[in-house]
Structures are given as C-alpha cells and as structure tokens.
Amino acid sequence: MLNAISPLQSPAVRAEQMMPAFVCARMDEHYVERIEKLLGGQHLHEWQAMPARAVMLAGNDYLNIAGEAALLAAQARVLQGGGAMLMSSVFLQEGSRQHRLEQKLADFLGSEACVLAQSGWAANVGLLQSLAGPGIPVYLDMQAHASLWEGVQSAQAVPVAFLHNDGAHLQRQLDKHGPGIIVVDALYSTNGSVAPLLEMVDIAERSGSMLIVDESHSLGTHGPQGAGLVVELGLAERVHFRTASLAKAFAGRAGLITCSARFKGYFLSASRPAIFSSCLLEHELAWFDAALDFIRVADVRRAALRRHSVQLRQGLMDLGYNVSDGTEQIIALEAGSEPDTLILRKALERHGIYGAVFCAPATPKNRSLVRLTLNAGLREDECARVLAACAAIRDETSMARWPSTRRLRKLALV
Numbered sequence: 001m002l003n004a005i006s007p008l009q010s011p012a013v014r015a016e017q018m019m020p021a022f023v024c025a026r027m028d029e030h031y032v033e034r035i036e037k038l039l040g041g042q043h044l045h046e047w048q049a050m051p052a053r054a055v056m057l058a059g060n061d062y063l064n065i066a067g068e069a070a071l072l073a074a075q076a077r078v079l080q081g082g083g084a085m086l087m088s089s090v091f092l093q094e095g096s097r098q099h100r101l102e103q104k105l106a107d108f109l110g111s112e113a114c115v116l117a118q119s120g121w122a123a124n125v126g127l128l129q130s131l132a133g134p135g136i137p138v139y140l141d142m143q144a145h146a147s148l149w150e151g152v153q154s155a156q157a158v159p160v161a162f163l164h165n166d167g168a169h170l171q172r173q174l175d176k177h178g179p180g181i182i183v184v185d186a187l188y189s190t191n192g193s194v195a196p197l198l199e200m201v202d203i204a205e206r207s208g209s210m211l212i213v214d215e216s217h218s219l220g221t222h223g224p225q226g227a228g229l230v231v232e233l234g235l236a237e238r239v240h241f242r243t244a245s246l247a248k249a250f251a252g253r254a255g256l257i258t259c260s261a262r263f264k265g266y267f268l269s270a271s272r273p274a275i276f277s278s279c280l281l282e283h284e285l286a287w288f289d290a291a292l293d294f295i296r297v298a299d300v301r302r303a304a305l306r307r308h309s310v311q312l313r314q315g316l317m318d319l320g321y322n323v324s325d326g327t328e329q330i331i332a333l334e335a336g337s338e339p340d341t342l343i344l345r346k347a348l349e350r351h352g353i354y355g356a357v358f359c360a361p362a363t364p365k366n367r368s369l370v371r372l373t374l375n376a377g378l379r380e381d382e383c384a385r386v387l388a389a390c391a392a393i394r395d396e397t398s399m400a401r402w403p404s405t406r407r408l409r410k411l412a413l414v
Contacts, residue, residue, distance in 0.1 A: 034338075044342055044357045044368075051352055055382045057372040058356040060248040062221050062329055063301045064377030065294060074290035078283040089116070089268065089279035097285045101292075102256075108292060109227055110236035111258035115267055116288075118277045120216050120245025121147040123255030125154055126271035127212065127243060128181070132157035137180035139173055141165065141195070143188045145214055146361065154272075157181075164188075167199040171207075179208040186229040187218040190358060190371065191334075192309075192326030194218075197229060201238045212241045217330065220249025221305060225296040250291050254280055301376035305329050308374045308383055315387040320399065322408035332358075333390075334369040334404035335397065341368040344397045351389035366403070 019027070035043060050056065065071060092098055098116055106114035117123035128151025132138050136157045140148055143164045152159045160177055162170040170182065182204050184195045197213065204211040215228040223232035226249065230239050246254040259267065268274050309329045316323050316331065323331050335341040338359055345357055348370060359368040372386070399405055 038338060039342055040339075042342060044338060044345070044359055048349060050354055054352045054354055055378075055385055056354050057374065057386070058354055059375070060217075060373055061251045062217075062249045062305055062373070062375050063226075063251075063295060063298050064375045065249075065291060065298075066251040068294060071287060071290045071294060075283045075287045078286040081282075086278050086281075088275060088277065092279055097282060098279055101285050101289050104289065104292065105256060106258065108225070108296070109242065109258050110231055111242070113259050113261040113264045115257045115259060115264050115274070116280055117255040117257065117273060118280070119253060120145075120214075120243065120247065120255035121150070122273040122277065123243045123245070123257050124148050124214065125151040126267070126273035127241060127257050128152055128157070128183075129154040129272060130267055130270040131155070131210070132181055137177040139170060139177075139180060139182045139209070141184045141188075143190055143193075144183055144185055145189060145216070148183050148212075148214065152183075165193060165196055167196060167203055170200075170203055174203070174207045174209065181210045181212060183212045183214070185214045185217070187215075187222070187328055187330070188326070189217055189330060190363060190369070191323075191332040192217075192328040192330035194229070194327060197233055197235060197239075201235055204240075205238070210240045211238075212243065213239050214243045216243070216245040216248055217328075219244040219246075220295045220298075221302060221329065226298065226302065246288060249295060250288060252284060252287050252291065254284060254288065298376075304376040304378075305374060308376070308378050312372075312374065312383055312386060315383075316390060319387070319391050319394065320405065320408075321390065322402075322404040324408060324411070329374040331372040331374070332369045333372065334367060334402065335399075336366055336368065336403040338368050340398065340402065341370060344370050344393070347393040347397050348389060351385070351392060353386055353389045 035041060089098060102114045102116055106112060117126060124145065124147035128138065128148065132152060132155035134156045136155070137160050138152045138157045139160045139162055140152065141164055142161050149159060160173050162173050182200060184200055186197065187194055200211060213230055215230060218229045220226040222229050228242070230236055230242055242258040244256050246252050246256060257267070313323050313327070313331060321333060326332065333344060333355070335344045341357060341359060345355070348355060355370040355372045357368070358371050363369060394400070
C-alpha cells in the first residue's frame with residue numbers, strides 16, 4: 001500500500017481544481033469581482049444559525065401547513081406501506097395515484113385536465129418548450145419568473161419583454177412583432193404585485209395570442225377555496241394555460257399545468273422535462289392529496305395571511321419604506337446595490353428578522369432587495385417585532401438614500 005494514491009492526489013480531485021480558462025474567468029467574476037471587491041469578502045447569501053426566537057420570513061409556506069399532523073400522517077402511511085415504481089410519468093398506467101390526483105386538481109381549478117411536473121421550473125420550461133418554437137414571439141413581463149425565460153430559450157423562440165404590468169407597452173410590442181404567446185405571473189415573486197389579468201386576457205384575445213399565467217404565489221392563498229386569481233376573476237375558460245409551483249402554499253415539491261385532455265396527451269410526448277424525469281413518488285402524491293383537502297377549507301388562514309399583509313405593508317409605509325410596488329404577502333425592502341442590501345440583511349438579522357436576499361440574476365442589477373414572505377402562522381407580537389426592527393435600522397442602513405425611497409418621494413410630489 002506504500003504506492004497507493006491518497007484521495008488528495010487522485011486524478012479526479014486534481015481535475016476538479018484544474019478548470020479551463022473560460023470557466024476560471026466566470027468563477028473569478030463571482031469570487032474576485034463580486035465577493036472580494038464589491039462585498040468585501042462577504043457573501044449576500046451567507047447563512048447564519050438562527051436564534052430560537054427569530055422571525056423566519058424567508059420561506060414560502062404561506063398557509064403554515066408544513067407541520068400539520070394530518071398531512072404528515074397521510075404521507076407516513078404511504079411510506080410505511082413500502083416502495084413504489086420509479087419511472088417517467090409517460091409510462092404511468094391510467095388510474096394511477098398520480099392520474100387521480102391530477103384530475104382532482106383539474107376539478108379544483110376548473111380545468112379539463114392537469115399535468116403534474118417535478119417542479120414549477122419543470123412545468124414552465126416543459127410547457128413553453130412544447131408550445132413555442134424558432135421564430136415564435138413570446139411576450140414576457142419583465143418580472144416574469146426565470147423559469148419562463150428559460151422555457152423560451154429551450155424552445156429557441158423569440159423573447160420579447162414588456163414593462164411590468166404595462167398592458168399598453170405589451171400592445172405596442174404585439175403590434176410590432178405579431179401574435180404569439182403572452183406570459184405573466186398572477187402574483188409576482190419579487191415584490192408581491194398582482195398582474196392585471198383581465199387586461200391581459202383582453203389583449204390576448206384581441207391579438208389572437210395564447211396566454212400563460214403562472215399562479216405559483218397565488219394558488220392556495222387567493223380565490224375561492226384557494227383556487228387562485230384566475231378562478232377568482234372568472235377567467236378559467238379564457239386563460240389557455242395556468243402553471244404553478246407546489247412548493248409554496250402546498251408546501252411540497254412539484255409543479256402543475258392546467259390544460260385540455262388532448263394537450264395533456266401531446267405534452268407527455270413532447271415535453272423533455274416530462275419525458276426524461278421520473279414521476280412523483282407515492283408519498284409526495286399522498287401529501288398533495290391531503291394538502292388540497294386542507295387548503296380548500298383554510299379560509300381562516302387565508303384571512304390571517306391577508307391581515308398580516310395589510311398590517312405590515314401599512315406599518316412599513318408609515319416608517320418611510322417604499323413597498324408600494326406590491327399589495328400581497330411578498331414584501332420587498334429594496335436597498336438597491338448589493339453592498340447596501342448586505343448591510344440591510346445583517347441589520348435585520350441582528351434584530352432576529354430573517355428574510356431572503358434577492359440580487360442579480362433574480363433582480364435587475366442595482367435593484368437588490370431583502371424579500372419578506374409572510375405566512376398565516378405569524379403571531380401579532382412577531383409582526384410587531386418586524387416593524388420595530390425596521391424602525392430601528394433606518395439610520396444604520398441609510399434607508400433615506402435608497403433608490404426605492406427616492407422614487408417614493410418623487411411619487412409624493414406628483
């Protein structure tokens with residue numbers, strides 16, 4: 001064994017350290033230009049152990065169901081029953097647990113059919129990849145989720161951006177490029193703004209375009225029994241496709257697409273994420289089945305979430321923070337530059353408030369922010385602590401000079 005190569009000397013490890021120049025350049029841009037030079041050696045997403053009394057506002061469990069005993073028991077029963085077949089969902093037999101749940105979700109959402117995907121990302125990429133193609137214009141709100149932009153790229157289609165929630169600009173883009181596919185989020189994940197869905201439907205119909213609405217952050221939290229904003233507005237029969245991540249209010253890991261039965265058959269033969277990924281596991285399906293039953297009757301929790309959203313938004317506005325871009329349970333404290341956002345994050349954490357940092361590529365450059373995502377389980381004293389912390393840190397974070405604060409002052413002068 002004297003001639004044995006130690007792990008540190010193995011060719012595999014040496015190869016990991018010996019990247020070609022084009023990779024090293026990209027890594028240096030991150031570690032040298034961004035972390036060392038811009039942020040002084042600190043990382044925007046460096047995670048600290050949270051104290052026991054911390055207020056956690058970085059998760060997406062909007063209805064606070066992740067620890068519900070009945071849901072955990074439903075999942076445990078399936079896990080204790082043994083394993084299941086692992087295969088692409090393309091090969092699932094009719095009447096399988098997944099097919100039954102898909103139909104249950106379709107009925108809930110007022111759709112003919114529904115497809116479950118491995119994630120919201122897979123749902124969006126797979127849908128656009130199976131709809132669009134080279135030369136097809138896809139009109140995306142500038143704040144549309146990254147998975148939607150990725151789907152356009154996967155389809156080799158033509159991405160055409162329009163200003164956030166600006167129907168007039170969308171119409172000008174359509175006049176210039178012609179009919180295609182319009183893509184919006186019902187509720188935007190960065191700042192909690194709501195899409196003007198009625199206007200988007202009218203524009204799609206007038207232009208002969210298809211409309212996709214991502215309901216990831218409104219499914220479960222909005223609409224009758226949590227069926228979402230499309231259903232709430234009576235638009236289920238006028239929107240071509242809805243997608244959603246089930247990693248938000250449903251507190252699991254999957255995605256869905258509403259569609260016609262005919263399209264579902266085509267999708268399972270055309271969508272690469274659907275074909276080349278395994279189906280959901282039996283215990284995951286059991287969770288979503290039980291979660292759907294729970295969410296449908298969770299009006300009290302939806303009301304609590306709405307109450308917290310109104311209370312905290314108004315309190316932050318009273319303190320001088322510009323949270324006017326949104327109205328719902330996602331609140332953006334937009335410091336602007338990455339160094340200022342790092343200062344904000346650390347200041348909040350010293351007061352026991354933990355949010356999520358959003359920066360490029362999740363936001364435009366110099367529009368970085370700390371996102372606070374509220375949930376129905378927040379107590380009144382925790383909401384009060386959030387406002388107290390935000391009041392206390394205004395000077396040390398230089399909130400008055402943030403670009404978002406200056407924009408608010410300009411609006412007040414109009």
